[in-house]
Amino acid sequence: MTETPTLRVLTIDDSRTMQSMLRNALEGAGYEVIQGNDGVEGIDVLEAATPPPAVIITDINMPRLDGFGVIEAVRKMDRFRHLPVIVLTTESDQEKKARARAAGATGWIIKPFNSDSLVSAIRRVTQ
Amino acid sequence: MDEILEIFFQECDEQLQELETGLAALAADRAEDDTVNAVFRAVHSIKGGAASFGLQNLVRFSHVYENSLDGVRSDRIQPTKEIIAVFLKSMDVLSDLVVEARGGASVDAQRVDESLTELKVVSGEAPAATSSPAASFDPAESEAEAFSPVPFEFEPVAFDFGDDFAEPASARKIVTFHPHDAMYGCGDDARNILVALTALAHDKGDTAQVECLTEALPAFHDLLPASSYLTWRVALPDSVAESEIRDAFDWVVDSCDFTLESDRAVTETTNSDASDEADAFFDAPASISEDTIQAMVAQSAGQALSRGASLPTTDRRLTAEAFLDDLAPPATIQRDEEPIALTGATVARKAEAASIRVDLSRVDDLMDLVGELVIAQAAVQSLCQKAGTSGHHELMQGIEGMQTLTRDIQDAVMSVRAQPVRSVFQRMQRVVREASSMTQKAVKLVLEGEDTEVDRTLIEKLAAPLTHMLRNAVDHGIEKTEDRIAAGKSPEGCITLSAEHRSGRILITIKDDGAGVNHKRVFETAVKRGIIAPDATLSEDEINNLIFTPGFSTASEVSDLSGRGVGMDVVKQAIMSLGGRIVISSVAGKGSTFSLSLPLTLAILDGMLISADETTMVIPISAVSEAIIVSQSDVYSLPDGTRIISKRGECIPLLPLGVTLGLAGARVRDTLEGAVVLVVENESGSRAALIVDEICGQMQVVIKSMERNYRHIFGVSAATILGDGSVALILDVSALIAAALSQTENKAALGVSELVN
Structure with a gap:
């Protein structure tokens, strides 16, 4: 498998702990990380990002705009209609997954994650 | 990782505060739409972080807590007063568990279990406890069912039994899948699955063969670019485990038809040996007619174009690798898009409008x-x-x-x-909650003016005295429930904690609606403790203030809470050391009010500028009780030459400031007629009269630490720089008073009263 070029990953999470862990893991794997601290900010960052991210990783429970809202918003944007969005959630229950899926999530990562699982999930949609 | 853990704990504190605010709003029936969500999110975030750090106790508890809150969030559960009480209690446990995780005191397991049971009763996970909760509840067992974090594993599990155990290379696993339109709508692509599957084969040192089935492909003019027509068949070496293959489809089980079979049937039809078979698969697409490829390409292009890819070449030998290489990774393409400068600026502005964290x-x-x-x-x-x-x-x-x-x-x-005093005020809710449950009194705490802002250094130092005072208020201030009912009051006691700005200082009041200070009992106790003479006549105010005397306690039984008699004098000292003052007023039967007046900051001090022996110095104004022009007739000399001044029947030791501090050229004056003395008072009410040359004025001074810049000097607490650039020392009033007292201690006791009278 060839080494991926420096890809940008947009992480959207209101928890600084989670954001730090994501940044740690992703930068360690050679990705560039841009962050949004809630859904609204995430969408703003996405619109402004140059170059745009190759994938979005978003939390579900967030103030202002939750993860479902983020996915729906992304799917409505012409430029990002097909951008992979991976939801990050502690809930392993089907209900959350199904809702995220219906909103247009590409996949999910269950917290707590390890960096290997995170990176392979990103590779799954960016190679 | 340690840094992140630190961030996590910081965030826990913030979340706990958020939780407290939210629950308080719920309890007071002023919850807004997002309140329940915010409360839920707080616990949820703690759980998420805790799980990442393997903090099991915290995860276990917050999970159950979260479930109960989820019930409220989804309107399954009405947050009654009782339920909110359970939430509040659980919040305290959660907060203690955070402390425990941080390396603090461990939390009593029984307390945790008790709260867990209550939470489960709320969420309906456990039956309402009619008998002993322990009997029907095994936390370990129900926990295991309730929550098992499943780490996402995408990377194949490395089951390698070696070649000896592997099935013959001939055996293949055939995966057939057909993505629905919806899969493309979710930002996914058949390509991603193909990559994942071929990677599985590569991991086993083998290759995968990909075949594209185009039967469903309509004529070109009927083709809808956004629809999915193709079915893919992938042959993988048998050493690839079924679970690995299923994992590759984990995200698309609902949006992709997918079958997995062994290749027996295929082997039969091709009827060839292993290597030939592989080649046959590899070459399979070559047999597809050129038209079909064109159509296939058109479809792929349709899907690919929609995400910005270039057209693949129409190579006749369409192998998996070639096909995949033609589809440039989406990221590279999106990189070419024009920067949108305007939006960028908007975002930057928004980010500024929010908040930043500064060291x-x-x-x-x-x-x-x-x-x-x-x-x-x-x-x-x-x-x-x-x-x-x-x-x-x-x-x-x-x-x-x-x-x-x-x-x-x-x-x-x-x-x-x-910072607003909110953070420390809200912590007091817990203090009152615990105190009221310990004393079996129903007490509610009402907060007012939580948004009043004070320097953060001061906020940290407020917690201890406030805690003490509120415990006192619950323990001594509020009457027992039956007494309240007998007095015609509401059975629930009410303590109001409020803050406001007043003339450049912050005024904090703690008001209870209890019985008020029992003057008779306070007086008697003071006499018993030898604080006052039995025949002393004191005003009500003076009696009230007796409770600030060291060693005074009226509680007839030493309670867990505020007993031991170190009560209010310690509080008073703490407040005074912050440059503050404390006053009590009390109405019998109606309650007591403690008023604390504090400076807004510890970095700047209201000082009185004085000079003594040609040296300018600063005395904190809060310590100065009065300034007197001395009349020689009020001054008495003790046999060893030290002098005292009598003021309103009280003897105060006189301290020649210059001499005491050892200033160059300082000398003791023969007569003090017309001299200026400042009467200063320390935290415990002891006084001294400082002889100075002149009072130069009053000003705000910026406090500069002496110890950090030089070393500790007797009688000096800090320094400041005056307008003319000169350094002025800020006097340590407590130290000076202590010196004056030790000087006169014994002699004063000897015959002062004789001298005065």
């Missing part, structure tokens, strides 16, 4: 610099005056303008450091 030391540095600026500004002013520029109207105007600006900057920096 506290930077703000402190800024504060220091502003202090220097104030000094420099004053220096310029005094230089100008010296140079006789008072006639230069414009110059003076300029200086005045600068002075105003400097003061504004000082205020602005102060406001950066300022």
Whole structure:
């Protein structure tokens, strides 16, 4: 498998702990990380990002705009209609997954994650 | 990782506060739409972080807590008063578990289990406890069912039994899948699955063969670009485990038809040996007609174009690799898009409008610099005056303008450091909750003016005295429930904790609606403790203030809470050491009110500028109780030469300031007629009279630590820089009083009263 070029990953999470862990893991794997601290900010960052991210990783429970809202918003944007969005959630229950899926999530990562699982999930949609 | 853990704990504190705020709003019935969500999110975030760090106790508890809150969030559960009480109690446990995780005291397991049971009753996971909760509840067992974090594993599990155990290379696993339109709508692509599957084969040192089935492909003019027509068949080496293959489809089980079979049937039809078979698969697409490829390409292009890919070449040998290589990774393409400068600017502005986190030391540095600026500004002013520029109207105007600006900057920096008292006030809810459950009294705490801002250094120091005072209020202030009912009051006691700004200081009041100070009992106790004489006549106010005397306690039984008799005098000392004052007022049967007046900051001090033996010094104004012009007839000398002054029947030791501090050229004056003395008082009410030459004025001074810059000096607490650039020492009043007392201690006891009378 060839080494991926420096890809940008947009992480959207209101928890600084989670954001730090994501940044740690992703930068360690050679990705560039841009962050949004809630859904609204995430969408703003996405619109402004140059170059745009190759994938979005978003939390579900967030103030202002939750993860479902983020996915729906992304799917409505012409430029990002097909951008992979991976939801990050502690809930392993089907209900959350199904809702995220219906909103247009590409996949999910269950917290707590390890960096290997995170990176392979990103590779799954960016190679 | 340690850094992140630290962030996590910081965040826990914030979340706990959020939780407290939210629950308080729920309890007070002023919850807004998002309140329940915010409360839920707080616990949820703690759980998420805790799980990442393997903090099992925290995960276990927050999970159950979260479930109960989820019930409220989804309107399954009505948050009754009882339920909110359970939530509040659980919040305290959660907060203690965070402390425990941080390496603090471990939490009593029984307390945790008790809260867990209550939470489960709320969420309906456990039956309402009619008998002993322990009997029907096994936390370990129900936990295991309730929550098992499943780490996402995408990477194949490395089951490698070696070649000896592997099935013959001939056996293949055939995966057939057909993505639905929906899969493309979710930002996914058949390509991603193909990559994942071929990677599985590569991991086993083998290759995968991909075949594209195009039967469903309509004629070109009927083709809808966004629809999915193709079915893919992938042959993988048998060493690839079924679970690995299923994992590759984990995200698309609902949006992709997928079958997995062994290749027996295929082997039969091709009827060839292993290597040939592989080749056959590899070459399979070559047999597809050129038209089909065109159509296939068109479809792929349709899907690919929609995400910005270029057209694949129409190579006749369409192998998996070639096909995949043609589809450039989406990221590379999206990179080419034009920057949208305008939106970028909008985002930047939004981010600024929110908030930033700044290291506290930077703000402190800024504060220091502003202090220097104030000094420099004053220096310029005094230089100008010296140079006789008072006639230069414009110059003076300029200086005045600068002075105003400097003061504004000082205020602005102060406001950066300022924080609402909310954080410490809200912690008091718990204090009162615990105290009321311990004393079996129903007490509610009402907070007012939580948004009042004070310097953060002060906020941290408020917690201890406030805790003590509130416990006291519950323990001693509020009557027992039956007494309240007998007195015609509401059975639930009410304590109001409020904060407000008043003339450059913060005023904090703690008001209870209890019985008020029992003057008779306080008086009797004071006599018993030898604090006052049995025949003393004291005003009500003086009696009230007796409770601040060291060693005074009226509680007939020493309670767990506030007993041991170290009560209010310790509080008073703490408040005074912050440059504050404390006053009590009380109405029998109606309750007591404690008023605390504190400076807004510990970085700036209201000082009285004095001079003694040609040295200018600063005395904290809060310590000065009065200034007197001495009349020689009030001064008495003790046999060893030390002197005392009598003021309103009280003897105060006189301290020649210059001599005490050992200033050069200082000498004791023969007569004190007309001399200026300042009566200063320490935290415990002891006094001394400092003999000074002159009172020069009153000003705000920026406190500079002596110990950090030089070393500790007797009688000096800190230093400051005056307008003319000179350094002035800020006097340590407590130390001076202690010196004066030790000087006169024994002698005063000897015959002072005789001298006076």
